[in-house]
Amino acid sequence: MRDETGSKGEVRMRNKIAVRMGEGVVARAPHIISSLGLGSCVTVALYDTKRRIGGLAHIMLPDSNSPNGRYTTYQCADTAITALLEQMQSKGAILKDIVAKMVGGARMFSSYDGLNPGIGEQNIISIKHILNRQGIPLIAEDIGGHHGRNIEFHLDSGKLVIKAVGKEVTEI
16 A cells, blocks of 8 residues: 555555554545444544545544553544644645544443443543644534444545444435
């Protein structure tokens, strides 16, 4: 593959790059970046609309300041978004032309008491805060609910295709 950067374990097939939980990647059109099995995790897709450079992270946790300590770059919202932005800018993306989309953050287990936000909601709140602080507009989202999702991020158009069991395929 010619123009993509990502974490070690990602799977690449022709123009399609698969990102697993806790991973991230930056690429240019015509690539498609996919991620499967989003439950409480959230994917953040950043896209430079003029240069068609995109980055996607499959984020597991709201921040890296947890007492449990050692996380990889893309597991946590704060470090994942920073890494995506740095890699995109190193490929020529310009911050003022970057927009964001977000998918996931479901409440997958009925054992939550409803009083405390589940990890999905914590991820959503954290990501929105980070994007706002960076001045990156969140232009579309498909978040929450009680169902898992699979996504494809098409770098030629910036569209995210979302597939969920028992739901119609949607695009944002």
